[in-house]
Amino acid sequence: xxxxxxxxxxxxxxxxxxxxxxxxxxxxxxxxxxxxxxxxxxxxxxxxxxxxxxxxxxxxxxxxxxxxxxxxxxxxxxxxxxxxxxxxxxxxxxxxxxxxxxxxxxxxxxxxxxxxxxxxxxxxxxxxxxxxxxxxxxxxxxxxxxxxxxxxxxxxxxxxxxxxxxxxxxxxxxxxxxxxxxxxxxxxxxxxxxxxxxxxxxxxxxxxxxxxxxxxxxxxxxxxxxxxxxxxxxx
Amino acid sequence: xxxxxxxxxxxxxxxxxxxxxxxxxxxxxxxxxxxxxxxxxxxxxxxxxxxxxxxxxxxxxxxxxxxxxxxxxxxxxxxxxxxxxxxxxxxxxxxxxxxxxxxxxxxxxxxxxxxxxxxxxxxxxxxxxxxxxxxxxxxxxxxxxxxxxxxxxxxxxxxxxxxxxxxxxxxxxxxxxxxxxxxxxxxxxxxxxxxxxxxxxxxx
Numbered sequence: 001x002x003x004x005x006x007x008x009x010x011x012x013x014x015x016x017x018x019x020x021x022x023x024x025x026x027x028x029x030x031x032x033x034x035x036x037x038x039x040x041x042x043x044x045x046x047x048x049x050x051x052x053x054x055x056x057x058x059x060x061x062x063x064x065x066x067x068x069x070x071x072x073x074x075x076x077x078x079x080x081x082x083x084x085x086x087x088x089x090x091x092x093x094x095x096x097x098x099x100x101x102x103x104x105x106x107x108x109x110x111x112x113x114x115x116x117x118x119x120x121x122x123x124x125x126x127x128x129x130x131x132x133x134x135x136x137x138x139x140x141x142x143x144x145x146x147x148x149x150x151x152x153x154x155x156x157x158x159x160x161x162x163x164x165x166x167x168x169x170x171x172x173x174x175x176x177x178x179x180x181x182x183x184x185x186x187x188x189x190x191x192x193x194x195x196x197x198x199x200x201x202x203x204x205x206x207x208x209x210x211x212x213x214x215x216x217x218x219x220x221x222x223x224x225x226x227x228x229x230x231x232x233x234x235x
Numbered sequence: 236x237x238x239x240x241x242x243x244x245x246x247x248x249x250x251x252x253x254x255x256x257x258x259x260x261x262x263x264x265x266x267x268x269x270x271x272x273x274x275x276x277x278x279x280x281x282x283x284x285x286x287x288x289x290x291x292x293x294x295x296x297x298x299x300x301x302x303x304x305x306x307x308x309x310x311x312x313x314x315x316x317x318x319x320x321x322x323x324x325x326x327x328x329x330x331x332x333x334x335x336x337x338x339x340x341x342x343x344x345x346x347x348x349x350x351x352x353x354x355x356x357x358x359x360x361x362x363x364x365x366x367x368x369x370x371x372x373x374x375x376x377x378x379x380x381x382x383x384x385x386x387x388x389x390x391x392x393x394x395x396x397x398x399x400x401x402x403x404x405x406x407x408x409x410x411x412x413x414x415x416x417x418x419x420x421x422x423x424x425x426x427x428x429x430x431x432x433x434x435x436x437x438x439x
Binding site for chain 2: 058069070
C-alpha cells in the first residue's frame with residue numbers, strides 16, 4: 001500500500017516530465033525552425049555547393065562529349081544510308097535473278113504476314129502474273145536472328161534456300177549452309193527425318209532455325225495464295 | 236622529324252601493341268585466317284585509333300578525371316560505329332568476312348590503352364602520330380599471323396594458290412591460331428633479345 005502510494009506520484013511525475021519534454025521538442029521543431037534551417041543552409045553553401053557544382057559540371061561535360069559524338073555519327077549515317085540500301089537491293093536482285101532468271105519482283109504490301117516472315121516478294125513475269133515468291137524470313141537461331149531467303153514457285157515447291165545474315169557459330173552454321181539444297185524441289189511443310197530432310201548433327205539449333213524458316217515461308221506463301229483466291233486483287 | 240620516326244619505330248617494333256605489349260589478342264586470333272581480312276581489320280583499327288587519339292587528346296583538358304573512362308568509351312564507340320557504317324556502305328565484302336569483329340573493335344584493348352596511357356596526356360600532334368604508329372604496328376603484327384595461317388592452312392596468299400602447300404587445316408581453327416601466334420611471339424622475342432645483345436641493350 002505504501003509502495004503504491006509512493007510509486008503513483010513518481011509515475012505521475014515521470015509522465016508529466018516526459019509530456020513536458022515532448023512538448024518542448026514539438027515547440028522547438030516549429031518555433032526554432034528558422035535558426036535550425038539557417039544552420040543547415042550555411043553547411044550547404046560551404047562544402048556541398050562545391051560538390052554539387054562539380055557533379056553538374058562533370059555531367060555537362062559528358063553530355064557535351066556524347067552530343068558531339070552523336071551528331072558526327074548521325075552525319076556519317078546520313079552519308080552511308082543510300083549506299084547501304086543500294087547494296088542490299090543489288091544483292092536481292094542478284095539472288096532473285098539466280099532463283100528466277102529473267103523475272104522481276106514486287107513487294108507484297110496488301111497482306112500481313114506472321115512473324116518470323118519479314119517481307120514477301122512476288123515474282124512477276126511479263127504480264128504481271130505471279131510466277132513464284134521470294135520470302136525473307138528471320139527465325140531465331142542460336143546466336144540471334146538468322147535472315148533467310150526462300151524462293152518458292154506457285155505450287156509452293158522450294159526453289160532455293162539461302163542464308164543472308166546470321167550470328168551463329170561459324171563451325172555450326174557452315175555444315176547447315178552446305179546442306180541447304182536438301183530443301184530444293186520439295187514441298188513443305190517439312191519435318192526432320194521425312195522426305196530426305198534432316199538436321200545436321202551437333203548443329204541442332206541452327207538446323208531447326210532453318211527448318212522453321214522454310215516452313216514459315218511456305219506457310220506465308222500458302223496464306224497469300226488463299227487470300228488471292230478469295231477474289232481480291234493481286235499485287 | 237626525328238621524333239616522328241622514333242615514335243614510328245616505337246609503335247612498329249620496340250613497343251608493338253600485339254607482339255610486345257600483348258594487347259588486342261582476340262582480334263589477332265579471330266580474323267587472321269587469311270591475309271586479306273587481317274589487312275582490312277588492321278586498316279579499320281588504325282583509322283579508329285587515329286581518330287580516337289585525336290579527339291581524346293583535343294578534349295583532354297575538358298574531360299574530368301572521374302568520368303574519363305565513360306567519355307573515352309563514348310568517343311571510341313562513336314568512331315567504331317562510324318567506321319562500321321562506312322565499311323558496310325563501301326566495302327561490303329570486308330563487312331561479310333569480318334562480321335561481328337568490326338563492332339568488337341570498341342573493346343580492343345589497344346585503343347583504350349593508348350587513349351589512357353598516351354592521348355590523354357600528350358599533345359594532339361603526338362597523339363595522332365602515336366595512333367598511326369600503333370595502328371601500323373598492329374597491322375604489321377596481324378598480317379604476319381595472317382600470312383602464316385593462310386599459307387600453311389590453305390596454301391595461298393591473298394587468295395592466290397601457291398603450289399601444293401597448305402592442308403594443315405588445323406591452323407585455321409582457333410586452336411591453331413593460338414599455336415601460330417605463340418610461335419610468332421616466341422620468334423619475335425628471340426630475335427629482339429639477340430638484336431638487343433648486339434646493340435648492347437640500346438632501345439626499350
